[in-house]
Amino acid sequence: MALPLLAAIEISSDEKGLSSADLSRLGHAYLEITDNNANDAVHYIFNNFAAYHTVANVTAVSDNAVIAEILNAGAARAVVTLEQYAALKGAFADARLAVQVANAAEAKELPKAVGLFVDAAVVAEVKEKERCILASFKSVSIDSALEVAKLGATPIIPRDQLTVDPEANPGLIPVAAIVTAKITSDREDGLLTTIVVDEQGVALGLVYSSPESVKESFRTGTGVYQSRKRGLWYKGATSGAVQELVRIDADCDGDCLRFFVRQKGAGFCHLDTATCFGPHRGISKLSATLLDRKANAPAGSYTARLFSDSKLLRAKIMEEAEELCDATTPRDIAFEAADLIYFALTKCVSAGVSLADIEASLDAKSYKVKRRQGDAKGKWAEKEGIAVAKPVEEPKPTTDAPAPAVATPAAPNDEGRIVMKRFDASTATEKELDDILRRPAQKTNDIMGIVGPIVSDVRARGDQALLDFAAKFDKATTLKSPVLKAPYAPELMALDEETIAAIDISFENIRKFHAAQKEDKPTVVETMPGVKCSRFVRPIERVGCYIPGGTAVLPSTALMLGVPALVAGCKKIVFASPPRPDGTCTPEIVYVAHKVGAECIVLAGGAQAVAALAYGTESVPKVDKILGPGNQFVTAGKMLVSNDTSAGVSIDMPAGPSEVLVIADSDANPAFVASDLLSQAEHGVDSQVILVAVDLTEEQLKRIEDEVHDQAVKLPRVEIVKGAIAHSVTLQAKTIEEAVRLSNVYAPEHLILQVRDAAKVVDMVEHAGSIFVGAWTPESVGDYSAGVNHSLPTYGYARQYSGVNLGTYVKHVTSSELTEEGLRNVGAAVMRLAHVEQLEAHRRAVEIRLEHADRK
């Protein structure tokens, strides 16, 4: 199958240009890996595998292990140089590689299965039938892209130069035009033959397309076709049986389009059947039936029991698996395999897993270049009498502190398993609990050793130091000034309308929510007749908002920090964010800075940015408070400057590594629990995750542990997970009260409640940064969509601090105002206390006034 078009993406500017949904309808995207540090790329490729595959340019990667990681994570092809190919050939299948060549002579020697990666100018020269040719442009136009597409090659076009809505974005290149440019029609009316299939590729029916209908399909994200009689045909517009468009591709010789769709309503066919070739059959039919039963099964029916009784389902899966193993004749094997598939799919449907998810997982496995061993797992191998080669046991350092007495290894025979240590909280002493819940000590000294000199250098050399650090750490060698001052030139915030609209909407919502947090009336209390005390709010005058850069430039962070500052009325708002290598600032951040009225953007990252904000430089204004998330250098920098009284600067909160505590009872889905633990564990080896299990049986605990291990080994960041899990624990508690008490002692940054009546448990929580209530609230929701909550107190500071909110930007001033009568009322008490403290001047200040009043 020929790729119609590759949208070039940048991980750091996710959502710029074509949306992720639009990208997924193209099925593939193109990514450049700039150095050996490819963790983010690996993560990105893996996470988007189900939506679209990636072609990764790894010509700048010198470490072949990194290339293997990228292919393993699910990249469809890696683009390599001729030299790299010479070294890699044989190690990876040719079909997984594309080689960058300069001309036809270089291409000729390469096997057919290897793709070519060429400059658009030489496509005509290197053109070979049945070879995948990817064409890159120095600068692309619609004409040059069409020319390449017509030659049968795949143009690579930056995501932000593409559009699905050419009418609204006349300057951009329409996706549909490129996709249809390759398709030829053998019909007199010029219509394009189109086969419509479901997500499994099962044919639903045959229709026709035109360039116009394909454009409308991409624009609306639904199935739109060209009817021979009625013109443009928005499928389901009248019947309600609409189709969500999943993906469009073309056949090998470019004479047929294929639409993958998700059909809603009765079915594709006008006869109300699922397909124009009759009803579904086989696994598709089973899946449809189970989905229907899940929604409508009469209570008490067998299927309803299977969905609600996880033990019954587990027993059935085990039983059928055993029967399949014992079957011998072809007929029996088919029969038992079908039963096993039935129960396996029931488990999937009950957990919301679709056939498409299963197929994506199968495909992901087939994309792996490092093969799994495929050895049987411990207990099954043992049961079947298979000898399992044990990993060589690492000698234990003898200086290790002895584990507390209550520790019980979860599974003594399972070496190499990713498992958290278990403790029984009900038998542990307070002292032991303290030790268990103690966070790993921070290596602040190492980091301070690096950060200290950076801060001093910025203090001493100001702007020049910032420029030097930008060149060194951000590769921004051409930066002229470390500060971008308002008003910002429009070309610095050139964004497409969709992004502008998205930022504007978020801006307004955040503004409204924070405006509602304003206390506009002072608190006034007359404590005695004539003694009036009041307290009122004043904004912090000058605030510095740090917006991290690097791989995750999120306008949301800029919004979440900048808008409350604007609402609070801070007079001076200064942004700081690392420059991009070309010396510019991400346009989304500039636009937000413009909207919140930030007077400048400091183009610096890390501790150097913090130092500039804290002390000021020739061009960076000094601020009173520094806010915002950041890596360990930013955090260390913030701690250092806030500890220096000569800086006179405060920070939003002290920060440590991220952490989560999950409370789970027997109602919790073990897979959900494990996924929450792991989503925290993958942050970094210093992350900590804690599971508090409420009255779980050995079997229930085991199931969670199995899930943790099984899910962990499939993660691209499994090594990081292993590090984090090594100092993470499971605590067994008898009751929910005991569990919450343990959580309050720990004061977690994130607390996840996967328990019966979770909403009621919230009342018992005293200390936590943010709480995620119930099975349907994973922590990641808060991390991304709620936005503000990624600035939460960690390391036990949830006992003292809230996450960033309007209160972070203000302080309170008090005032008192007395009448003569008031002073008479309170005067005696003041004079007495001043006398006791032997502060005569204090006493006199009252006495003088009272005497004066008496003389009147």
Ligand SMILES: *[C@@H]1O[C@H](CO)[C@@H](O)[C@H](O)[C@H]1NC(C)=O
């Ligand atoms: C491939 O990626 C590298 C690293 O980003 C880049 O320097 C190079 O220009 C890319 N190749 C092409 C032809 O775009």
Ligand SMILES: *[C@@H]1O[C@H](CO)[C@@H](O)[C@H](O)[C@H]1NC(C)=O
């Ligand atoms: C804070 O200042 C005190 C006193 O100068 C010093 O002992 C301590 O190490 C400082 N802490 C940090 C984190 O810099």
Ligand SMILES: CC(=O)N[C@H]1CO[C@H](CO)[C@@H](O)[C@@H]1O
């Ligand atoms: C402490 C704090 O500001 N928490 C916020 C987290 O985000 C939610 C949703 O935006 C807000 O409601 C909270 O105030």
